[in-house]
Amino acid sequence: MTDTVNATRVTHLVNGAAWEGSSERTSEIFNPATGEVTGVLDLASKELVDEVIGKAAVAAQEWGQTSIAKRTKILFKFRELLEANKGEIAKTIVAEHGKTYVDAVGEINRGLEVVEFACGVGQIVKGGFNENVSTKIDAYSILQPLGVVGVISPFNFPAMVPLWFVPVAVACGNAVVIKPSEKDPSATNEIAALWTQAGLPDGVMNVVQGDKEAVDALLDNPQIKSISFVGSTPIAKYVYERGTQNGKRVQALGGAKNHMLVLPDADLDLAADAAVNAGFGAAGERCMAISVLLAVDSVADELIGKITERMATLKTGEGNGEGVDMGPLVTKAHLDKVTGYVVKGVEEGAQLVVDGREGDWVGGSKDGFFLLPTLFDKVDPKMSIYTDEIFGPVLSVVRVNSYEEGMQLINDNPFGNGVTIFTNDGGAARRFQNEVQVGMVGINVPIPTPMAYYSFGGWKNSLFGDTHAHGMEGVHFFTKTKAVTARWLDPSHGGLNLGFPQND
16 A cells, blocks of 8 residues: 555645545655655545536626726736746646656746737737618627636646646636646646735636546536647547537647657757657657657668667656756556557567667656656657557657658547658758648757747647637637627617618
């Protein structure tokens, strides 16, 4: 039995305060670098989730009528508090997720960009107006909040993903109920507390901790008007189908198998740097990680040599360690899953160039959930290490004969989240961005994640629903449009006209 005597209790945040009840069900939170239990998490029942949603619905009525000026003031204050406290939140992420401190700060900084976008709420929720669409009749549109919205957040970005959705939802006048991952829930609680400090009214931002029971409660409750989800494709599909069956708007961002295509004219040093950064950053636990390198045969050997040289310089260890480039995986179960793919890759005949099961890490303990960067060459597209989303520090090299063969593999893949090409040929790059069937495209960049004022999301099995995260698509997702046609009569008006309005 695991020792939980000294573990910290992590619970729900409701109406601006920590929940004071007692939970019948709990789960454990681990430090991935040591394997030790550091927290005990309360798991919400359906009844508790419904109760929280009810309180959020009351808060949403008043918040939705709050002036844009007041909303903007609170958003700016939240931005200041998040900036001031990001170091402490990053430490929490390192302790529960395992990623390096630098990477944890980086994800908060990306989330801050969305907050800054939402601070322009006065601009982003503007409607349109046309005067005199017919004689003395004006028409205009207004954007109004949905009410209560649900967010289901993944383990790999416990700060950034909530910040993709919550600031935009709040700016648009909605109340939020968010369920973080049970693997690393504390950062979301810390961010929610900052909303309260910023002056957000009680009940507008709520956190329910939990597992599938809490997820299903969010999907089924009729007072939840929309669901935003990030996670694996099978769960994204489940969330989308159950949510839409219950009449909700759903944006469910799923898994990925992101490719990097390297053409013979590319800067191979730049490409090698990018492959290492995008393949092994955050231990490969990100939906925008590059997990497949498509190398044209004529440069494959040289490129693999450069990647191998760079991999030898990487330091794996506890996330707060000095000079550490990559931390552990999030749980023992996930470590076993990723390691299992390494075994499968060898069994299926891929060439294991660098075996991450061998070697040492710094800090942590022997019981930490570590796998060092791993590189396969001569991977066949039929192998499981190519077809499946591994979500770990495993980079697979597939050799191709041409641009056309690489493009065919990318477009045939069931995922369509992110892709990048390395080339010095502008014509090839332009052709690539036009032909590739993927939602987010990079040219000579390792990870093609868009800025906050654009929207984030993929195609094919990487997205269920038709609306991406943040940017103006996010604004439209969290609002409903109302069209108004108005005529104000002047004193010269006389008589009644009950006919249908028409343009003569």
